[in-house]
Amino acid sequence: xxxxxxxxxxxxxxxxxxxxxxxxxxxxxxxxxxxxxxxxxxxxxxxxxxxxxxxxxxxxxxxxxxxxxxxxxxxxxxxxxxxxxxxxxxxxxxxxxxxxxxxxxxxxxxxxxxxxxxxxxxxxxxxxxxxxxxxxxxxxxxxxxxxxxxxxxxxxxxxxxxxxxxxxxxxxxxxxxxxxxxxxxxxxxxxxxxxxxxxxxxxxxxxxxxxxxxxxxxxxxxxxxxxxxxxxxxxxxxxxxxxxxxxxxxxxxxxx
Amino acid sequence: xxxxxxxxxxxxxxxxxxxxxxxxxxxxxxxxxxxxxxxxxxxxxxxxxxxxxxxxxxxxxxxxxxxxxxxxxxxxxxxxxxxxxxxxxxxxxxxxxxxxxxxxxxxxxxxxxxxxxxxxxxxxxxxxxxxxxxxxxxxxxxxxxxxxxxxxxxxxxxxxxxxxxxxxxxxxxxxxxxxxxxxxxxxxxxxxxxxxxxxxxxxxxxxxxxxxxxxxxxxxxxxxxxxxxxxxxxxxxxxxxxxxxxxxxxxxxxxxxxxxxxxxxxxxxxxxxxxxxxxxxxxxxxxxxxxxxxxxxxxxxxxxxxxxxxxxxxxxxxxxxxxxxxxxxxxxxxxxxxx
Numbered sequence: 001x002x003x004x005x006x007x008x009x010x011x012x013x014x015x016x017x018x019x020x021x022x023x024x025x026x027x028x029x030x031x032x033x034x035x036x037x038x039x040x041x042x043x044x045x046x047x048x049x050x051x052x053x054x055x056x057x058x059x060x061x062x063x064x065x066x067x068x069x070x071x072x073x074x075x076x077x078x079x080x081x082x083x084x085x086x087x088x089x090x091x092x093x094x095x096x097x098x099x100x101x102x103x104x105x106x107x108x109x110x111x112x113x114x115x116x117x118x119x120x121x122x123x124x125x126x127x128x129x130x131x132x133x134x135x136x137x138x139x140x141x142x143x144x145x146x147x148x149x150x151x152x153x154x155x156x157x158x159x160x161x162x163x164x165x166x167x168x169x170x171x172x173x174x175x176x177x178x179x180x181x182x183x184x185x186x187x188x189x190x191x192x193x194x195x196x197x198x199x200x201x202x203x204x205x206x207x208x209x210x211x212x213x214x215x216x217x218x219x220x221x222x223x224x225x226x227x228x229x230x231x232x233x234x235x236x237x238x239x240x241x242x243x244x245x246x247x248x249x250x251x252x253x254x255x256x
Numbered sequence: 257x258x259x260x261x262x263x264x265x266x267x268x269x270x271x272x273x274x275x276x277x278x279x280x281x282x283x284x285x286x287x288x289x290x291x292x293x294x295x296x297x298x299x300x301x302x303x304x305x306x307x308x309x310x311x312x313x314x315x316x317x318x319x320x321x322x323x324x325x326x327x328x329x330x331x332x333x334x335x336x337x338x339x340x341x342x343x344x345x346x347x348x349x350x351x352x353x354x355x356x357x358x359x360x361x362x363x364x365x366x367x368x369x370x371x372x373x374x375x376x377x378x379x380x381x382x383x384x385x386x387x388x389x390x391x392x393x394x395x396x397x398x399x400x401x402x403x404x405x406x407x408x409x410x411x412x413x414x415x416x417x418x419x420x421x422x423x424x425x426x427x428x429x430x431x432x433x434x435x436x437x438x439x440x441x442x443x444x445x446x447x448x449x450x451x452x453x454x455x456x457x458x459x460x461x462x463x464x465x466x467x468x469x470x471x472x473x474x475x476x477x478x479x480x481x482x483x484x485x486x487x488x489x490x491x492x493x494x495x496x497x498x499x500x501x502x503x504x505x506x507x508x509x510x511x512x513x514x515x516x517x518x519x520x521x522x523x524x525x526x527x528x529x530x531x532x533x534x535x536x537x538x539x540x541x542x543x544x545x546x547x548x549x550x551x552x553x554x555x556x557x558x559x560x561x562x563x564x565x566x567x568x569x570x571x572x573x574x575x576x577x578x579x580x581x582x583x584x585x586x587x588x589x590x591x592x593x594x595x
Contacts, residue, residue: 050483074486085478088531093473100474101486107470153485 001025001061001188002047002077002157008055009039009046015054016042020214022207024157024188029179031199032192034209035233040192041082043209044161047190048077074101078153082161082192084146091137091145092130095120098152116152124148124178140171147178158182160191164198176202196233197248200224208232224248270529271536274543278326281550285322286314288554290562316447324443324451325550325567328511329521331458333545334538335503336518337525338465339389341472341534342496343396345403347582349519350385350504353406354413356515358388359501359508360438361417364424368431375453381505382457388413389501403586441514441568443553450510457506462542465499469535472496476534514549514568516575521545523582 003023010016016039024030024047032040045051047058049065058065060076068076078098087094098120099113121127126144134142143163150158160179164172176198179189183204193199199206200220208215208223210232216223223229224246230237236253239246286298293310301314336349343353350356362384363377370376395409421439424431432438471492474482482489504518525541552574553567 045480048484050480069486070483070488071486074484079480079484081478081480081484083478083480085481087476088526089473089476090532093532094477097474097477097485100470103470106467 002159002190003059004043004047004053004056005059006056007043007046007053007058009042009051010054011042011051016212017209018055018213020056020209022214022217024159024190025205026156026188027183027186028188028204029183029202030188030190030205030207031203032190032207032209033196033199033229033233034215038209038232039212040209041161044079044159044190044192045081047159048079049073050079071101074153074155076155077157077159078150078155080146080150080158080160080163082165084142086134086137086142088133088135090130091126091132091134091148092117092121094134094145095126095130095148095152098149101153113152116154117148120148120151123151123181125174139166140168143167143171143175147175151182155187157188157190160189162192162194164193164195172198196229196237196250200229200239200248201245220246267528267530267532267536270540271543274528274540274547278543278547278550281547281554282322282326285325285550285554286318288558289313289318290557290564320446320448320451321443321553322550323448323455324446324511325553326546327451327455327458328443328507328514329517329545329547329549330542331462331503331507331545332514332518332549333521333525333541334462334465335500335507336545337522337534337538337541338472338496338500338503339518340522341476342493342500343406344476345406346523347403347407347579347586348410349516349522350500351414351513351515351518352579353392353410354388354417355385355392355501355504356388356508356513356518357414357417357421358391359385359505360513361420361424362387362505363509364421364431364438368424368428371431374450377450377509378454378457378506381509382502383505384417385501385505385508386498388417389497393497437566437568438512440566440572441512442556442566443511443549444557444564444566446510454506454510457502461499461502461506462538465496465503466535466538468492468496468499469533469538472534476531512566512568514571516571516579517545517549519582520575520578521548523578524548 001023005021007020008015008018020043034040046053060068065073095117096109099109099116121130124144124147126148129141129145163175182189203220206220206223207217208229215232216226216228235250237248237250239248287293287295291313297310298314301311332350339348339350340346359381362380366377366380391413392409396406437444471487474485474487475489475492479489521541521544524544525537529536529540531537552570556565556567556570
């Protein structure tokens with residue numbers, strides 16, 4: 001389990017977030033929500049140690065993250081960045097790189113690594129893409145490959161920065177269905193999402209960030225009832241009962 | 257093997273084909289020149305059964321020259337491949353970003369101050385090359401490191417180092433005696449004793465570079481992705497650039513400021529071998545670079561026989577237009593790969 005206690009995140013000389021305490025629990029999906037520039041991505045990058053924390057603690061399975069070597073940490077936490085480059089390699093090769101933390105010098109990919117890649121490609125529904133060069137793939141297909149790479153890493157915790165951005169609605173739903181499956185397998189997933197309705201409908205826990213801190217942390221129901229999310233985003237948020245649970249709708253607030 | 261599924265059939269034959277090309281160009285290089293020899297004579301000389309002037313020519317002129325070509329071509333090409341990959345800049349190459357000039361300056365200095373220490377030349381060249389790399393890198397980091405900035409910084413740094421070489425030669429006109437073509441790069445008048453120290457440096461550096469090929473693959477995904485996979489990206493980048501500096505420096509220490517092999521060969525290799533595996537890419541670049549430089553040297557010494565041009569002249573005539581083409585393609589935004 002990856003957790004942060006009283007974390008301050010940001011860049012040297014510019015603290016973006018302070019006093020954040022939350023955990024990515026196994027079997028649960030945590031959505032990080034908040035307006036642009038509130039520090040969602042900064043927090044997500046600080047949690048696996050890609051940005052040095054400005055204060056507070058990061059604990060991985062109860063021990064400080066610093067106790068782990070970068071390789072050991074990468075065997076426990078996968079991180080899917082927001083900016084996804086497309087080097088001129090095949091999809092399979094890309095996914096194979098997810099096995100990197102398990103290899104020691106000099107790196108030779110083993111049978112079990114290829115098996116893990118096959119499983120990851122299948123789980124991300126990307127088996128048919130494996131021989132295609134990455135630059136030729138569409139945004140949605142590339143996203144599947146990136147997801148497969150994170151899956152091949154076989155970590156208990158998966159962090160995703162805006163995994164649904166630039167995807168059409170079908171791919172967005174597919175991505176979130178995959179996220180739910182990961183949680184069902186017992187992994188902990190934290191993701192930054194822009195679509196509040198999607199987030200409230202599919203996350204187990206919601207963290208609302210804003211004003212340089214963690215405004216609220218709780219289940220979608222609690223967050224919705226508290227009205228904090230709507231205030232943080234500067235919108236009005238409503239819901240109606242649908243056949244498969246609540247349906248959320250956002251709109252601009254009424255002029256007062 | 258799953259790996260065979262990844263590599264298309266075309267890329268599978270690239271390495272043997274390039275190896276054959278390098279071998280063929282080496283054979284041609286042994287046979288052709290001011291005096292043309294039959295392959296039989298060459299073989300006889302190599303096996304120690306030949307005698308007379310033919311054997312003399314082969315053993316004391318052609319063999320060192322051919323070895324020098326293969327070695328310098330291969331190591332500059334690998335250096336260029338590493339530099340282009342690590343900097344993510346298809347315009348970068350050892351001659352472009354000031355690595356060669358830095359190595360040249362230190363080679364000239366070392367040859368001027370300690371003329372007896374020929375074995376130290378590759379190490380001096382390595383220090384100069386490393387200095388060049390780090391200087392350009394620092395300038396790039398300060399100015400935001402756009403691809404063009406890095407190239408321009410390299411031009412400036414190369415200019416300064418070249419002036420340094422000229423200054424050394426002004427004070428010690430005999431320092432580079434025997435390096436007839438140092439400024440443009442060439443492999444005439446090489447002796448095995450000058451190639452040998454560089455050979456060991458190149459062997460060690462290319463072995464290390466190949467062993468880090470897996471790391472290089474991951475580094476090409478971008479720094480953030482690489483670090484999230486547990487790769488110490490910054491440290492690795494420095495290690496790889498140091499290896500590139502060692503490779504380029506060792507080549508410069510005996511062949512002078514050869515341009516453009518380090519630029520052309522990696523691009524050829526990427527086209528032919530694909531970018532899936534840095535190990536294959538490095539090997540393809542090495543073989544291609546060896547063949548390219550050897551062929552350029554053959555052209556340079558046979559085209560106007562009995563007059564010989566330095567290999568660097570032929571190479572620059574080829575490489576200059578190629579570099580311009582790359583520049584134009586960059587401007588149009590058609591840069592492939594790690595753009």
